[in-house]
Amino acid sequence: MTVAAVVVAADDYDDHQTTEITNVTNVTNVTALASLPCEARITVVSGQNFYQCGSNWYTRAYQGDAVVYVPSGPPPSK
Numbered sequence: 001m002t003v004a005a006v007v008v009a010a011d012d013y014d015d016h017q018t019t020e021i022t023n024v025t026n027v028t029n030v031t032a033l034a035s036l037p038c039e040a041r042i043t044v045v046s047g048q049n050f051y052q053c054g055s056n057w058y059t060r061a062y063q064g065d066a067v068v069y070v071p072s073g074p075p076p077s078k
Helices: none
Strands: 003-010 017-024 041-045 048-053 056-063 066-071
Touching: none
Parallel strands: none
Antiparallel strands: 003 017, 003 056, 041 048, 048 056, 056 066
16 A cells, blocks of 8 residues: 655744655555544644544545555644
């Protein structure tokens, strides 16, 4: 399975953000969901959406042309 991950980084010195799209291959033991298992609470950190379902966190990724949701852990603190 190949999943495209979007990484957005911002530094503490200015308002510039860097966006990088990376293809991740040979991913094991990661379940990509076609839809979220709940009505998620969305938290945006540095332009990236994190979706919370109960105590679980997800981010959006792509599997081919399809949007999928993968477990991510909570968003980083600002």
